[in-house]
Amino acid sequence: MSLSQLEARLSALETEVEGLKDEAMYLRAILADLIYSAIKQDKFNPEFLVKQLQSYKHAPYSWISRKEENPAMYVRHLSILKELADAIFEGVEVRNKPQKDTPLATELAEVRLYLQQELTLHQSGR
Secondary structure, three states, rough: HHHHHHHHHHHHHHHHHHHHHHHHHHHHHEEEEEHHHHOOOOOOHHHHHHHHHHHHHHHHOOOOOOOOHHHHHHHHHHHHHHHHHHHHHHHHHHHHHHOOOOHHHHHHHHHHHHHHHHHHHHHHHO
């Protein structure tokens, strides 16, 4: 394969990677918006999602990269979880204004704080 063919192939791959990044960003935004809207309209129970987010802190599921093996991917995965936690928080806040001291609000605040601390720690360590 000639150098020009390799360059053309590399360029095509770079374009595809950028497209996949954009697609992932839009899918994350759509998912966060759907969660926010469902909770806001009282169509979805946020307690289930909060419990799932809490479980990531103690026993991450297989799709989350281990920070030792791939720190950059770990940060990306934490960012996704943080977006989802923020969407849940905002949806719950809109749905029930006076809920600051409820167990759900406390658990969600802890999840968000943990995710933010992990992100801050690992983003600065890059």
